[in-house]
Amino acid sequence: MAEQLAEVLAPYRGQRGATIPVLQKVQEKLGYLPEEAISEIASFLGMSKSEIYGVATFYAQFRFERQGEHTIRVCQGTACYVQGGRRVLDTVQQITGIQPGGTTEDYKFSLEKVACFGSCALAPVMVVDKEVFGRMTQAKAREILAQY
């Protein structure tokens, strides 16, 4: 783990205030924040594991379990919801067999529920990794996921 993170951590040496950017960079690299990474970050920043964990759990953006290869985010914001976002989510749950916050056993997909992407004009919206899919239907969800 130390070698894996050395490159990511190097620019932040001696910066105790850099906890959040360091956590973001490490998550970007590993996909999540495993226990060993938290330990490594703690000793790098001269803080305790619990202090780092406390900061990380405060923010919704950090994950502590291994994520799937692709992250599916289904919007449940007001606009998407009234346009049938709930049905899109149900379908995705049905296809993948996981609940929001979960990851498939083969680590292919992780599923998240999101409050708003700011793309309300395209409602209902689904985002896979960084690709945005608008005006979703149940059928379209099946088609899109089949491509992965």
Place this chain on the structure above:
Amino acid sequence: MSTATINLTIDDQHVVARSGMTVLEATKSADIYIPTLCYHSALSPYGGCRLCVVEIENMRGFPTSCTTPATDGMVVKTKTEQLRDFRRGVLELILTEHPHVCLVCNRNDRCGPFDICLRSVEITERCVLCPNNKRCELQQVVEYIGIEEITLPYTYKELPIHTNDQFFDRDYNLCILCGRCVRVCQDVRGAGTIAFTSRGSLALVGTAFDQSLQDAGCQFCGACIDACPTGALMEKKVKWQGAAEREVLSTCPYCGVGCQLKLQLKDDKIFEVIPQQENEVNRGQACVKGRFSIPEFVYHPERLTTPLVKRDGKLIEATWEEALEAASKLANYKQDEVAVVSSAKCTNEDNYVAQKLGRAVLGTNNIDHCARLCHSPTVAGLAAAFGSGAMTNSIHDIGEAACILAIGTNTTETHPVMALEIVRAVRGGGKLIVANPRDIALVRYANLWLRHRPGSDVALLMGIMKVIVDEGLLNQSFVEERCENFDEFKESLRAFDLDYVGQITGVPGEQITEAARIYATNSPASILYCMGITQHSHGTDNVLATANLAMLTGNIGQPGTGVNPLRGQNNIQGACDMAALPNVYPGYQQVADPANQQKFETAWNCSLNPTPGLTLTEIFDSAHKKQIKAIYLIGENPVLSDPDSTHIRESLEALELLVVQDIFLTETAQLADVVLPATSFAEKDGTFTNSERRVQRVRQVIEPIGKALPDWMITCRLAQKMGAKGFDFDTPSQILEEITELTPSYGGITYSRLENGGLQWPCPLEDHPGTPILHTELFTRGKGHFTPLEYKPPIELPDTQYPLTLTTKRSLFHFHTGTMTRKVKGLNNILSEELVEINPADASSLNITDDDMVKVTSRRGQVTARARVTEATPAGVVSMDFHFAESPVNVLTNPAIDPVAKIPEFKVCAVRVEKNGSK
């Protein structure tokens, strides 16, 4: 702290407060109560619970009094109707997540332990079932604010109760998230074992990934329990015992910090120990040993309860009369055949009578104690440089330093409460330089870590000083006005250029330069050191090097400066002061000086031996050669604590008479001819002198266990048995009176003065306030003396046969040879055996993995222990503790000694490590 005062009006009352106080502090100083939950006097203001709100004229809203500075002319109201409503609303919110059936029950004042309402509500979580019932701050606050009903919906969090950790349980269902435990753990202790996790309604106090406390790095200091206002954190053993009936203040019997502890009693039994808040030593803090282990060793079934005398090779029970008769045969030996080994665990009074017995009755100066093995180079070195071999400054002034150089001290493990001062200094913006071969906990806070090779301290410090001189960073005026012999010293620096120093120490030149600049330019700067400096065959040179460095930069005689040797045992300073040493009378008055001889001959009404005696290491060597034939040994365990154990054991076995006085049948006592059962610190009165020269009271808390007697009483009876006069003391305070008459530095210390807290020597007169900082205007010896130094390598270096360096260390969780701490279950559960720390590089070349059993062999012996593969120890170096009789590391260590101080080289010897089966 400012002494200026300000005037306020609080609740129509005129209040004079100290400038710099908060409104809350000013209000409390006027004995006006404001409800608080997140406030704690040891922590910085937080403003989290919102209960301490007040109204202040010309200020909007309800400011929190704990975070608002008091200013002159302020008009404060603490009890208005609006405040009451506001507080009630806030408290109701807090109580929606805290069981409160009892808190709002109108029958509360009539409630008995088996009241019917225990069965009348389906949720049983309530005050009467809470271990903290009647001691809870939340109860007090609710009572003050007065809540009859909670209209908001109540949530019981249904969190699992953590009961798997040692010493205390955590029930976060009772937590009100005031953050006091988190803040004390992070801000005061610097540990950060716990933190707030998640947020909003999911927020909790906990560890990373909900690990056990031990895995999360907990020191088990118990500060969180003492900070918790509710029953969320409770010590397991006392959980259901309720409040104490009475408490007695005494001094901790473990390390040299001298924490003031309140021993809690119920039915005349000690059942809990709580650190005292109102003192200048530990300010409410303690460590795991002082906080949790005392009752267990004091009441341990293996305590010696009766004298023992050896008959037919076996120790059998005897009466005091028989045992003292047998022990009094010590008097049959000639002056050079007998020795007294006194104890740094015993009180000043115990040590005084022990050395008096040696000198006045046995006629010998062969008197020493374990200071020989820890700080004899300090006594020799600092006395030569400054004139006084003790910590120059006080514990609480370390936290004021702008720079701390911690060299050869693993302070967090060895002096946990002293380490809090380092944390305080760092949090206040001070710089920390750690010089240590091992990756110790302090490295986490350090601005710079110098990982020098064991035994290369002189080279490292001389290298730093050369940079300071070359770059002109020295304090010229201090050196010229207050010191001498600088030119000769400067000449000796010439050899220590960065290349040479780098070769010896393994530390890159730029780090040495950086250290020199940090230390020399951040004033005041304090040097802390411990066994890593002293336990070398050139220990005195190491000490002199630290003294040179402090003088060179003028870091002496001011708050936050100084050279501060951290003394290991509770009363090692006092045992030295009381002359449990071969060359001095009490107060470091040389025995070889005829004037002193005459003074003590008159006082003790006897003739005294003018020849300095043998040191501890020499006493055992001499016993091995059958020159010393009898030893009176008090409260020490040399079989485990002294180097080359096999040699020590043989020496003790060679004696004709060995009298051992202790509280347990130690490995050494098992070899004795007579064993005298002594009382623990809890069963006697007396004084201990801590590391900062502070004389503090030890108070008798309980009656002696079995037939045990206080050490001073045993020694006096023994002396009387030998027909000696001058030992008819009835109480330790009478002994202190004799001490103060003969010891100028203790002249003004009396038991009645000590009732108001400790006094730091020199305290020559009854109206003298004591001396927190030495050498303020003049050094004790007049001028500070620079000593030229050269680098001398350790005596035993690694070679092909013994390729690794062994360095000894110790753990937070055990003390010395474990006589007390190994009796404590919780401590053994945390650390139960020796772990040989070895670097992964060495481990892999030796095919050793974590947890393998390994054999460690030196030229003197072999021990077996479990390996811990870790980068904490550098490549080429293995480290071991000395707490475990099962793997006695001192079988391996080198008895080679420092020529001046006669301290053995515990910190460096050559060893070979081999795998010995697996797991």
